[in-house]
Amino acid sequence: MQSHPRRVHRVPFPAHQGRRRDVLAARRSWSPAQTPSLDGTNGPGQTRDVSDSVRVAVRVDGVVQGVGFRPFVQTLAGRFGLAGHVGNDAAGVFAEIEGGRQAVADFLVAMREQAPRLAVVERVSAREITRLGETGFRIVPSLPGDGARTLVSADSATCEDCLRELRDPGDRRFRYPFVNCTNCGPRFTIVESVPYDRPSTTMAPFPMCEDCAREYHDPADRRFHAQPVCCPACGPTLRLLGAAGEPISSTVDMLRAGQVVAVKGLGGYHLAVDATNEAAARRLRSRKHREDKPFAVMVPDLAAAAALCEVDALAERLLTDRRRPIVLLPRRPGADVADSVAPGNRRLGVMLPFTPLHHLLLAGISRPIVLTSGNVSDEPIAYRDDEVRARLGRIADAFLVHDRAIHIRTDDSVVRPFRARRQLMRRSRGFVPEPVRGEFPRHILACGAELKNTFCLAKDRRAFLSHHIGDLENYETLRSFTEGIEHFQRLFDVHPALVAHDLHPEYLSTKYALERDGVELAGVQHHHAHIASCLADNGEDGPVLGVAFDGLGYGTDGTIWGGEFLLAGRAEFTRVGHLAPVPMPGGTAAIKQPWRMAAAYLDAACGARVPGLDVVRRNESRWTSVVSLAHRSVNAPPTSSAGRLFDAAAAILGTRDVITYEGQAAIELEQLADPAEHGTYPATIVGTPLTIAGTDLVLSIVDDLRAGVPVPVIAGRFHNGVAAAIARACAVLRERTGVATVALSGGVFQNLLLLERAVAKLERAGFRVLTHSRVPANDGGISLGQAVVAAARDR
Missing domain, CATH: 3.30.70.100 (Alpha-Beta Plaits)
Structure with missing residues (x-):
C-alpha cells in the first residue's frame, strides 16, 4: 500500500x-x-x-x-x-x-x-x-460535539436472553415488565437528544441500583452501557387502574371478562380486548367509532399465528423480525377470532409480542388479543399519561400504566409479504428513525401529503423519514406533525434551508411549508413524488416509466390526477399518459360515497341508457341530481383517479355505497375478487399523451352483471383488466421513449391482487419492474419523494 x-x-x-x-x-x-x-x-x-x-x-x-x-x-x-x-x-x-x-x-x-x-x-x-x-x-468517555450526526436506533423487540430472565423464577428480573439489554428494548421513543446516554432519555429519572450499575459498567456484560437498564429495585413500575384511578388487581381477569383495557406500550397506548370474544370486539368498535376497519391481533408465538393464518418462511421472518410489525397474512378458514375483529376480510393483521409486558399478558390470557391504536378513529395515538384518561376514558374500562415517559409517539408498523420480500404499508415503530440513503446538498424539510402523512428531514447522505403521523385534518394530528418536525430537527441537527411541499394549496402540510420563514420553497407534484420515492426505495435515478395510481393528487394543470403514467427521473417528469378523466360529482363527497363515482362512470359509459342496476335502485332518489352535477360541471371536478375507478366498480358490484374509512370500497373489492379468475376486460388506449378508457372496464362489468356472471368472477376480471391496461400502456410508451423500466407507486398498489397481476404482466412483456419495500407505496412515502425531487433539482 x-x-x-x-x-x-x-x-x-x-x-x-x-x-x-x-x-x-x-x-x-x-x-x-x-x-x-x-x-x-x-x-x-x-x-x-x-x-x-x-x-x-x-x-x-x-x-x-x-x-x-x-x-x-x-x-x-x-x-x-x-x-x-x-x-x-x-x-x-x-x-x-x-x-x-x-x-x-x-x-x-x-x-x-x-x-x-x-x-x-x-x-x-x-x-x-x-x-x-x-x-x-x-x-473512553463520550465526547460532546458541535452537530448531531449520529443515528438513533429504532425500538426493538425483547431478545431471547431477556425473555429467559423474564421467565426464570431464580432471576432478579423474573416477571419484570421492563427487562431490556443492549440488544433490545426502547430506543427512539425514549430519546430526547444525542449522544445517546441515559441522561438524554426518559430513563433519566430512574437512578440505577448497585446491581444494575455494576452490569452497566462491565464491558463483559450484555448490559454494558445499555441506557434503559433497570430492575424492580430501581426501574419503572406498572399499575392497573380503573376508570376513576382506583387500583385493580388483574389485567388478565379484565380481558377474560370482556373488558377493554388501555395498555401503555413503547410508542403509545393500545386498546386491548379478548380477540375471541365477539361482544368485546363489538363493544370496542362502538366505543372507538371504528365501524369496519380491521383490528390487529397479537398472539404469543409463531404456532398461535399459524393457527390463525397461513405462515410461510417469509411470513415467519417478518413476524419474528426485531421490529415486530403487524403482518398482513391470509386468514385460515375458521380461525378462532371474533367476526368483528376483521369483518369480511380474507387477511388478518397479526403480530407477536414486542415488550416484556406483552409477553406476560399473552402468557396469562392464553388466547389472542386485539391490540389496536389507543385513540378515537381519525385521532393520533394517545401517549401522554396526563391526557390518556381524557382521550380514552370513554373507551377503556381500565388502564395498564407505568411511569417511564414516552418522548415521541409511534404507531405500529404494518407490512406484508410480496415476492420474497417485505412490503411496508405503514412505516413507524421499529423502522423509524432508520434513514434512507441519498444525496442532499442542503438541509431539506419535506412536509408530505394530507392523508397518511409523514414528514422527512434530509441532509448530507441521509433522509430521515418520520413515523406515521396520520391525517392532518385532525387538530391533534396536526400538532403531532409540528412537534415531530421540531423533535427531528433537534435530534438530527437539521436546519432546513429548502422546504418541499405538495402542490395542493389546501393541504395543511402545504400551508405549514408556506408559513416557514427564511427558507426556499420547492413545490413537488404529488405523483412525481410517488415515483421519486420508489426510485429512492430502490436506489435508482431513472428515467423510468412511472405508474402512479392513487386516490387523488393535484396536477400541474390544476385538475385532480390519480391514474398517471410519467416519464420520470428524480428531478423532472413528463406526463405521458393517464386514465381518461370523468367528473367527480360532489367533489370530496364522491370520495366518501363511491356510488357517486358509479353514477359518473355509468353516465360516461352508457349515457341515458343506464341499465337498471342495483346501484341505481339503491340510490334512485339522488341519482338524477348527481348525474346533473356531472353534466353541468358544478362541484364536479374532472379526475383521472384510479382510486375513483375502483370505487365505481365496487359500488356497481354492490360492495360499498358509503365508506367509513379511506380506501374501504377498493379494499373490499379486492377481498371480493376471485384470485383464480384469469379472464380480462379490455380497455381502449389512444392518443398522445395516451389515455386509457376506464369506461370500457365499466361497460364490461355491466355486461357480465346482466349476463348473470358471479360477482367474484367479475371483480377478478376487473382487476386483471386494469393490470393488462397498465402493461399495454407501458408497452406503447416503451416504443415512444425507449425506457424499459417501470416503477409502480401510489396507494392503489397496496391492492395485492392488482400488484401481483400487474408485475407479472409487465415482466412477461420484458420490463424491469420497481416496487416498494422500505417505504410505503401510499402517501406515507410522499415526503421522501418530495425530499428526493427537491435535492435533485437543487443539485
Whole structure:
C-alpha cells in the first residue's frame, strides 16, 4: 500500500489517555481491501511484529450508539490482539486501533460484518496515523460535539436472553415488565437528544441500583452501557387502574371478562380486548367509532399465528423480525377470532409480542388479543399519561400504566409479504428513525401529503423519514406533525434551508411549508413524488416509466390526477399518459360515497341508457341530481383517479355505497375478487399523451352483471383488466421513449391482487419492474419523494 502526496490538513480526533490531538488526516489512505496478507502479524495468538505495526483512526457511521457497539469493538480488538480505544461522540463511534497490519485489516472487515444485533453499519472509514506503541484496549468517555450526526436506533423487540430472565423464577428480573439489554428494548421513543446516554432519555429519572450499575459498567456484560437498564429495585413500575384511578388487581381477569383495557406500550397506548370474544370486539368498535376497519391481533408465538393464518418462511421472518410489525397474512378458514375483529376480510393483521409486558399478558390470557391504536378513529395515538384518561376514558374500562415517559409517539408498523420480500404499508415503530440513503446538498424539510402523512428531514447522505403521523385534518394530528418536525430537527441537527411541499394549496402540510420563514420553497407534484420515492426505495435515478395510481393528487394543470403514467427521473417528469378523466360529482363527497363515482362512470359509459342496476335502485332518489352535477360541471371536478375507478366498480358490484374509512370500497373489492379468475376486460388506449378508457372496464362489468356472471368472477376480471391496461400502456410508451423500466407507486398498489397481476404482466412483456419495500407505496412515502425531487433539482 502506497501513500500519495496530497494537501495535508489537521483534524481534531480523540487521542490516547482521553486527550484531543491533531492528526495528519491524509497521511495515508487506508483500504483493507488493498492490504496484502502478511505473515507474522498481530492476529489471535500471534507474536506482535513491531516493524509491521500500524495505528489507524477509525470512524464508524450508522446506528452504532445504544446497541453495544463499543463493547463489541473492545471484544473484537481483544480477539485480534489489538491496542487502542473506542468511544462515542455526536457523529457516531470513533476509535484508534494499533497492531499488525493484517490484523487491523481483518478487524475492520469484522467490525462491519459481525456488528451487534441492533447495529446498522453504514460506513467504516480509517486512516493511518502515528503509532504510539500502546498496549491494552479501553472504552473512553463520550465526547460532546458541535452537530448531531449520529443515528438513533429504532425500538426493538425483547431478545431471547431477556425473555429467559423474564421467565426464570431464580432471576432478579423474573416477571419484570421492563427487562431490556443492549440488544433490545426502547430506543427512539425514549430519546430526547444525542449522544445517546441515559441522561438524554426518559430513563433519566430512574437512578440505577448497585446491581444494575455494576452490569452497566462491565464491558463483559450484555448490559454494558445499555441506557434503559433497570430492575424492580430501581426501574419503572406498572399499575392497573380503573376508570376513576382506583387500583385493580388483574389485567388478565379484565380481558377474560370482556373488558377493554388501555395498555401503555413503547410508542403509545393500545386498546386491548379478548380477540375471541365477539361482544368485546363489538363493544370496542362502538366505543372507538371504528365501524369496519380491521383490528390487529397479537398472539404469543409463531404456532398461535399459524393457527390463525397461513405462515410461510417469509411470513415467519417478518413476524419474528426485531421490529415486530403487524403482518398482513391470509386468514385460515375458521380461525378462532371474533367476526368483528376483521369483518369480511380474507387477511388478518397479526403480530407477536414486542415488550416484556406483552409477553406476560399473552402468557396469562392464553388466547389472542386485539391490540389496536389507543385513540378515537381519525385521532393520533394517545401517549401522554396526563391526557390518556381524557382521550380514552370513554373507551377503556381500565388502564395498564407505568411511569417511564414516552418522548415521541409511534404507531405500529404494518407490512406484508410480496415476492420474497417485505412490503411496508405503514412505516413507524421499529423502522423509524432508520434513514434512507441519498444525496442532499442542503438541509431539506419535506412536509408530505394530507392523508397518511409523514414528514422527512434530509441532509448530507441521509433522509430521515418520520413515523406515521396520520391525517392532518385532525387538530391533534396536526400538532403531532409540528412537534415531530421540531423533535427531528433537534435530534438530527437539521436546519432546513429548502422546504418541499405538495402542490395542493389546501393541504395543511402545504400551508405549514408556506408559513416557514427564511427558507426556499420547492413545490413537488404529488405523483412525481410517488415515483421519486420508489426510485429512492430502490436506489435508482431513472428515467423510468412511472405508474402512479392513487386516490387523488393535484396536477400541474390544476385538475385532480390519480391514474398517471410519467416519464420520470428524480428531478423532472413528463406526463405521458393517464386514465381518461370523468367528473367527480360532489367533489370530496364522491370520495366518501363511491356510488357517486358509479353514477359518473355509468353516465360516461352508457349515457341515458343506464341499465337498471342495483346501484341505481339503491340510490334512485339522488341519482338524477348527481348525474346533473356531472353534466353541468358544478362541484364536479374532472379526475383521472384510479382510486375513483375502483370505487365505481365496487359500488356497481354492490360492495360499498358509503365508506367509513379511506380506501374501504377498493379494499373490499379486492377481498371480493376471485384470485383464480384469469379472464380480462379490455380497455381502449389512444392518443398522445395516451389515455386509457376506464369506461370500457365499466361497460364490461355491466355486461357480465346482466349476463348473470358471479360477482367474484367479475371483480377478478376487473382487476386483471386494469393490470393488462397498465402493461399495454407501458408497452406503447416503451416504443415512444425507449425506457424499459417501470416503477409502480401510489396507494392503489397496496391492492395485492392488482400488484401481483400487474408485475407479472409487465415482466412477461420484458420490463424491469420497481416496487416498494422500505417505504410505503401510499402517501406515507410522499415526503421522501418530495425530499428526493427537491435535492435533485437543487443539485
